[in-house]
Amino acid sequence: MESEGRNGKKLILVPGPFQGHLTPMLQLATILKSKGFSITIAHTHFNSPDSSAHPDFTFLCIPDGLSEEEVRNPDLMSIVQRLNVNCESSFRECLTRGTNHMEPVDKICCIIYDAVVFFSEAVARDLKVPSIALHTSSAATTIVRPILLQLKAQGHIPIPDSMLQALVPLHQPLRFKDLPLSNFGSLDYFLELVVLASKIRSSSAIIFNTIHCLEESPLAQLHQHYQVPIFPIGPLHKLAPTSAVSLLQEDTGCIPWLDKQTHNSVIYVSLGSIAHLDQDQLSEMAWGLANSKQPFLWVIRPGSIPGSEWIESMDEEFKECVKDRACIVKWAPQKKVLAHEAVGGFWSHCGWNSTLESIGEGVPIICQPCFGDQNVNARYLTHEWKVGLELEGEIERGTIERAVRTLMKKKEGEEMRQRVLDLKHKCDVSIVDGGSSCHYLSELVELLRSF
Ligand SMILES: O=c1ccn([C@@H]2O[C@H](COP(=O)(O)OP(=O)(O)O[C@H]3O[C@H](CO)[C@@H](O)[C@H](O)[C@H]3O)[C@@H](O)[C@H]2O)c(=O)[nH]1
Secondary structure: OOOOOOOOOEEEEEOOOOHHHHHHHHHHHHHHHHOOOEEEEEEEOOOOOOHHHOOOOEEEEEOOOOOHHHHHOOOHHHHHHHHHHHHHHHHHHHHHHOOOOOOOHHHEEEEEEEOOOOHHHHHHHHHOOOEEEEEOOOHHHHHHHHHHHHHHHOOOOOOOHHHHOOEOOOOOOOEHHHOOOOOOOOHHHHHHHHHHHHOOOOOOEEEEOOOOOOOHHHHHHHHHHOOOOEEEOOOHHHHOOOOOOOOOOOOOOHHHHHHOOOOOOEEEEEOOOOOOOOHHHHHHHHHHHHHHOOOEEEEOOOOOOOOOOOHHHOOHHHHHHHOOOEEEEOOOOHHHHHHOOOEEEEEEOOOHHHHHHHHHOOOOEEEOOOOOHHHHHHHHHHHHOOOEEEOOOOOOHHHHHHHHHHHHHOHHHHHHHHHHHHHHHHHHHHOOOOOHHHHHHHHHHHHHHHO
16 A cells, blocks of 8 residues: 655555646646645556556556457547546445555545546545545636637638638737647537536646746636636646656667767657557658758657558668668657757647647747647647647648758757756746746645645
């Protein structure tokens, strides 16, 4: 049984079962452990994290009732929907039954849950345990999501072409086309999920993996919107740099390859853990990179190109053309890659973790958002913080080649690099004594200790 934390307080943390959600929750767990709390990670069977990487935590598997078929071909929206239905009673049972590795309910001081697995809040309320939500996307995304519901009510979803380029009132620099619509599953369920995941219900506070200096205005709007404390305590990966939580095996062979490249010469390419490409897009990306003449490190996730295996789908001519300046892996140790001095640019889908990790290492970005909050993040990167280049329209080799050259070789790219280094410095300042994230973290810890 997990020994009591130094301060005698026990926390249950419930992550969302996707890479971009598990990562920040495990980082938060590491941070709170260092503050003296004992930690139980209550996770679904689906995409369960590797418990051996975190010997300090207790792991509790919530039976999730998903069928083998649902797990084999996961459809994100329906998985989220099913988990929120299936897991409420099994989670409650896990907590109340007091299994060998579980503490009695009255010893739990708080349940911290990812906002997408809101069944956790229902259980916390039922058991009269305080709860706090963690939002894993940006504050800007959270504050604009309700606009989608207004648009739907006005019959403006799908958003008409005539509106797409217009700025969203009170939410500049966002245009209507940047609003965080999902590509997955039914629109109605997505909108329902937006409502359910943004409700605070009985929870006592909301944690954001963001930084005051990056999102001052959206955070101010959130403070007005929600009647509970908001804790922007990011970037979590900087506060918990050793917290490993990869669902896929990392290929560390790319690090010795990077060691041989010159300073700021490599463009790192990754579209995160969810986005998919088709064969034509893969080919355009490949030739855009090849024609840019820049060395590149490219993550091609297994299964991300439906119907083909990753490397077999690249043709011989391409392999020959890039053989001295390309490294292609299935999954990279991304934080180490971005911190490597050879990496001078990141071509990213702009998931929120990748966005923070790139800013945190002072690496400018070519932005290719695929869906949802990535559109919001890309717009902030290109038009608010001005540290990213927008790759708009179809994926096309000429556009890619030009974007890579601009970022890596031209004055415009160098200016972005300077600005992102300034932002990195501000982020570094936020997490040390006197910094905003450090301050909010102390307040969060104080609240948790008061429960
Ligand atoms: O080869 C790789 C590629 C990625 N990563 C890591 O995987 C995470 C990816 O997270 P993120 O950049 O946020 O992308 P997604 O996995 O696509 O995340 C989902 O969840 C995020 C948080 O809610 C959202 O912002 C995204 O839009 C959504 O797709 C990051 O920590 C990366 O460091 C690796 O370690 N190795």
